[in-house]
Amino acid sequence: MSKCVFCKVVRRELSAEIVEEDDHAVAFRDINPQAPVHILVIPKKHITALDKASEEDVLLLGHLLLMANRAANSQNLTSDYRVVINTGGGAGQSVFHLHLHVLGGRAMGWPPG
Numbered sequence: 001m002s003k004c005v006f007c008k009v010v011r012r013e014l015s016a017e018i019v020e021e022d023d024h025a026v027a028f029r030d031i032n033p034q035a036p037v038h039i040l041v042i043p044k045k046h047i048t049a050l051d052k053a054s055e056e057d058v059l060l061l062g063h064l065l066l067m068a069n070r071a072a073n074s075q076n077l078t079s080d081y082r083v084v085i086n087t088g089g090g091a092g093q094s095v096f097h098l099h100l101h102v103l104g105g106r107a108m109g110w111p112p113g
């Protein structure tokens with residue numbers, strides 16, 4: 001996935017403000033934050049979107065959720081944060097490498113727009 005921007009973050013070909021990293025995933029600040037805390041959590045494996053994940057990814061998907069919580073904690077958010085996965089262009093996905101948005105630090109409306 002040579003042209004994928006998030007694969008480039010994983011390979012350090014694109015700079016990003018990384019807040020958490022391990023063998024399977026990276027968490028870094030969104031370049032265009034929509035809340036005081038806005039972190040993206042991505043798998044190092046290129047998966048285009050949640051609807052392209054499969055049973056073989058079950059452990060990885062759980063891992064991403066736990067990293068999302070750790071990333072929130074690292075920003076002093078132990079609760080009162082939101083995790084969002086836009087899946088498909090119609091739902092607002094613009095980067096086609098699976099990512100979890102971790103948003104917090106302000107009041108959240110419901111339902112999301």
Ligand code: 5GP
Nearest residue numbers: 005016028029030031032086092093094095
């Ligand atoms: P989506 O719209 O696909 O759910 O979210 C993609 C997110 O990636 C957007 O919030 C956008 O601001 C962020 N983003 C896009 N390109 C870059 C980049 O090069 N670096 C960082 N840190 N974030 C990016």
Ligand code: ZN
Nearest residue numbers: 004007046097
């Ligand atoms: Zn990718």
